Amino acid sequence: MTIKCGDKLPNVYLHENTPDSKVNISELAAGKKVIIVGVPGAFTPCCSKDYVPDFISDCGKYKSKGVDEILCISVNDPYVMAAWGKDLNAGEKVRMLADGNGAFTKALGLEKDFADTLGTSSSRCKRFSMYAEDGVVKKLFVEPDGHSVTCSKSENLLSQL
Amino acid sequence: MPVKSGDKLPSVDLYENSPASKVNIAELTAGKKVIIFGVPGAFTPGCSKTHLPGYVSDFDKFKSKGVDEIVCVSVNDPFVMAAWGKEHSADGKVRMLADTNGAFTKAMDLEKDLTGPLGSIRCQRFSMLVEDGVVKTANVEPDGTGLTCSLSNSLLSQL
Numbered sequence: 001m002t003i004k005c006g007d008k009l010p011n012v013y014l015h016e017n018t019p020d021s022k023v024n025i026s027e028l029a030a031g032k033k034v035i036i037v038g039v040p041g042a043f044t045p046c047c048s049k050d051y052v053p054d055f056i057s058d059c060g061k062y063k064s065k066g067v068d069e070i071l072c073i074s075v076n077d078p079y080v081m082a083a084w085g086k087d088l089n090a091g092e093k094v095r096m097l098a099d100g101n102g103a104f105t106k107a108l109g110l111e112k113d114f115a116d117t118l119g120t121s122s123s124r125c126k127r128f129s130m131y132a133e134d135g136v137v138k139k140l141f142v143e144p145d146g147h148s149v150t151c152s153k154s155e156n157l158l159s160q161l
Numbered sequence: 162m163p164v165k166s167g168d169k170l171p172s173v174d175l176y177e178n179s180p181a182s183k184v185n186i187a188e189l190t191a192g193k194k195v196i197i198f199g200v201p202g203a204f205t206p207g208c209s210k211t212h213l214p215g216y217v218s219d220f221d222k223f224k225s226k227g228v229d230e231i232v233c234v235s236v237n238d239p240f241v242m243a244a245w246g247k248e249h250s251a252d253g254k255v256r257m258l259a260d261t262n263g264a265f266t267k268a269m270d271l272e273k274d275l276t277g278p279l280g281s282i283r284c285q286r287f288s289m290l291v292e293d294g295v296v297k298t299a300n301v302e303p304d305g306t307g308l309t310c311s312l313s314n315s316l317l318s319q320l
Contacts, residue, residue, distance in 0.1 A: 019278035043240040077279040079204040080241055087244065100280025117180035118238045118261065 002109035002142075009036075009135050010107035014097035015078040023097055025071075025104060029135040032068040035157065036132065037094075038110060038125040040147055041118050042076040042084035051127070052088055054154035059093035065161045067131075070094045075102045075124045099125065112146040129157045164269040164289070168296045171268035175258035176239040184258055186232075186265060190294045193229040198288040198311060199260075199271060202279050203237045203245035207308050212286065213249050215313035220254040226320045228290075231255045236263045236283045260284065273305040288316045 003010075011026040028034070037055055039047040052072055055062075062070060070093065074081060078098035085096035099105050102123055111123035118124055126146035131139040139160050141152040150156075172187035189195065198216060200208040216223075216231055223231060231254065235242060239259035246257035260266050266284040275283040285305035290298040298319050300310040309315070 041238060041240060043244040045240070075280070077202060079202060083204040083248070101276060102280070
């Protein structure tokens with residue numbers, strides 16, 4: 001089953017900075033307005049050059065629309081995610097959450113096989129962006145091919161809020 | 162059986178900088194003296210604070226002992242490996258090769274289940290000296306992750 005508007009976010013743990021620091025996505029999203037952005041891979045060209053940076057630079061605009069937090073998730077370990085966030089100067093603007101074993105991606109039904117390029121140790125996440133209120137998905141944009149940068153771009157999501 | 166002295170390196174492709182850039186480890190080591198060290202994960206504390214920096218800073222010492230290349234391997238994708246190498250100024254000193262699918266790690270029987278902390282099977286920490294594709298010295302950390310026998314200064318003293 002693939003996540004869609006109206007669905008509740010799955011009750012899954014992600015990790016932030018280290019393997020010891022767990023973040024439950026449902027608890028995090030409860031009572032709040034959150035943006036969640038999913039990418040195929042930390043440090044990949046597409047994700048790094050413009051995609052995530054746009055969400056970082058649009059942070060102020062999201063906040064002015066009442067968004068409480070912006071989260072970026074990827075099937076990478078927490079050390080890689082933290083390093084990537086530092087490289088992108090995500091700072092306090094976007095929280096980099098690691099879906100190390102792909103559990104969250106699988107629960108969303110947004111897995112994609114990037115075996116040729118990013119390895120088969122686990123499926124990666126299709127590129128998507130979503131807006132959730134009190135843990136319920138209100139807006140969702142999943143890239144049709146799973147990796148291009150079109151409908152899930154920050155400026156598009158912003159325009160829908 | 163884990164790789165040991167006397168073994169020929171398996172003919173496996175690793176990736177450098179991008180998925181399009183393949184490097185066959187057997188071809189790379191043919192006719193050369195190569196140091197290969199493996200780590201559990203790019204950007205992890207032990208690998209980042211001690212293991213990789215040691216080899217980067219000892220580059221000239223290895224060269225003066227006739228080593229042609231130093232290679233770092235980890236079960237990470239090539240974009241992550243390239244970024245990690247850049248963070249540690251490895252360019253020109255240590256080649257960061259991605260064992261993207263863990264094929265090289267598996268062929269050497271050096272897999273370690275780090276699914277809990279890192280989400281997948283990774284490589285045990287090791288170092289080795291390879292001459293013309295044959296392992297001359299192999300140092301595998303007893304617990305797979307410690308920072309003892311596989312460190313740069315330890316391998317240097319064996320050359």
